[in-house]
Each structure stands twice: as C-alpha cells, then as structure tokens.
Amino acid sequence: QKEVEQNSGPLSVPEGAIASLNCTYSDRGSQSFFWYRQYSGKSPELIMFIYSNGDKEDGRFTAQLNKASQYVSLLIRDSQPSDSATYLCAVNNDYKLSFGAGTTVTVRA
Amino acid sequence: NAGVTQTPKFRILKIGQSMTLQCAQDMNHNYMYWYRQDPGMGLKLIYYSVGAGITDKGEVPNGYNVSRSTTEDFPLRLELAAPSQTSVYFCASSYTVGGARGDTQYFGPGTRLTVL
Numbered sequence: 001q002k003e004v005e006q007n008s009g010p011l012s013v014p015e016g017a018i019a020s021l022n023c024t025y026s027d028r029g030s031q032s033f034f035w036y037r038q039y040s041g042k043s044p045e046l047i048m049f050i051y052s053n054g055d056k057e058d059g060r061f062t063a064q065l066n067k068a069s070q071y072v073s074l075l076i077r078d079s080q081p082s083d084s085a086t087y088l089c090a091v092n093n094d095y096k097l098s099f100g101a102g103t104t105v106t107v108r109a
Numbered sequence: 110n111a112g113v114t115q116t117p118k119f120r121i122l123k124i125g126q127s128m129t130l131q132c133a134q135d136m137n138h139n140y141m142y143w144y145r146q147d148p149g150m151g152l153k154l155i156y157y158s159v160g161a162g163i164t165d166k167g168e169v170p171n172g173y174n175v176s177r178s179t180t181e182d183f184p185l186r187l188e189l190a191a192p193s194q195t196s197v198y199f200c201a202s203s204y205t206v207g208g209a210r211g212d213t214q215y216f217g218p219g220t221r222l223t224v225l
Contacts, residue, residue: 034213042219102149
C-alpha cells in the first residue's frame, strides 16, 4: 500500500503569519509531488508541484522536497483569509496520483 | 474550452438502484480518473483509464464499473447502490501524470451522491 500522510490539523493561523503543512510518503520511487487546494464544496485545484530536492517558490507559496527523508512540505507566507481551505498532498505513482487526507487551514483575521 | 464536465451535480438514490455518472473532457487528454471523497478524507481512486478502450482498477473499485469508448468520455456506473457509496465523486483528466513536466490532473466540479 503506497501511502501519503499529512499532518492532521486543523491548522489555525493569524492573518499575516506563516502556515506550514507537512507530508510524508512511503514509495521511494515517486518522482513528482503536488499540492492541491480545495475550498469547501469545490474540486481540488493545483497550486504547486515539485520534483527536485530543495525549495521551489511561487508567490507566497514555497514547496520543499527531501527525497532522502521522503518528506514534502508547503509554506504559505503572509497568510490571507482567502487561503482558508483544505490542502491536499499528492504523490505520483505509475500512472496515478496518491492523495493524503488533507490538512484544513483556517486563517483568522 | 469547458475542461472537465460532470453530470449530474447532485443525485439521491434508493438502495439497490443503479445510475451512471457522466464525465467528459475536451482537452484531448489520454488519462482519465474517477475518485470518491468521503467527508474529511482525501481522494480515493476508483478506476482510471490510460486511453480509449483501456481501463484499470484503483484502490476502491468494488460496486462500480467503467468504460472508455472515446477519448472524451469516461462514465462511471454504480450497480445496486448501497449507503456506503454516499460520497462526492470527482472525475479528473491529464495529458500525462507526474514526471519532470509536473503534468497534473484537472478536476471536474464533482457529483454529490446520497444513497438512502
């Protein structure tokens, strides 16, 4: 069973703070890693992908990957109320993606 | 470009009834997927297809069937509905999956199904 585990949350952060989301995966053969955002009642939408060790920045979002530790994280800087959502970590697995259960983030004003 | 479309948006079934959830994409994607999402849970893969005429089981295929006669369409059939199939169903498609290009899956809006 190829598993993806995320910190369970919920995570509550004040507006302007950094939200830190963590994800571990079991399949050492995985090559690509994705973070999706899902607003309540909506479908998931891609916000970041990463495939090389290290950091990747896109606006207020930074993804970090450590393949040796089988760990991928997402940092949201200067958190805004519009960032309140569930964040899903996904890991590629042959032709498929395996998803974690998600971490719900609430940004309080 | 409509992306991935799903019908219906909502449906209530009685135990033992059958139905087909429709999914279509207009992006000429080879790969298509069906997921279910239970409250507070991640996405569980039901079935997937790597091209017309080719389908395979995911993690939770029991109680479902699929077909892929065209590149565009990937319907999901529920036979003998059970309360355990109450969930939100998402269809997704992609050109490829993973790899250095980071090709990703595009999701439809979902179908909320209740079995009573």
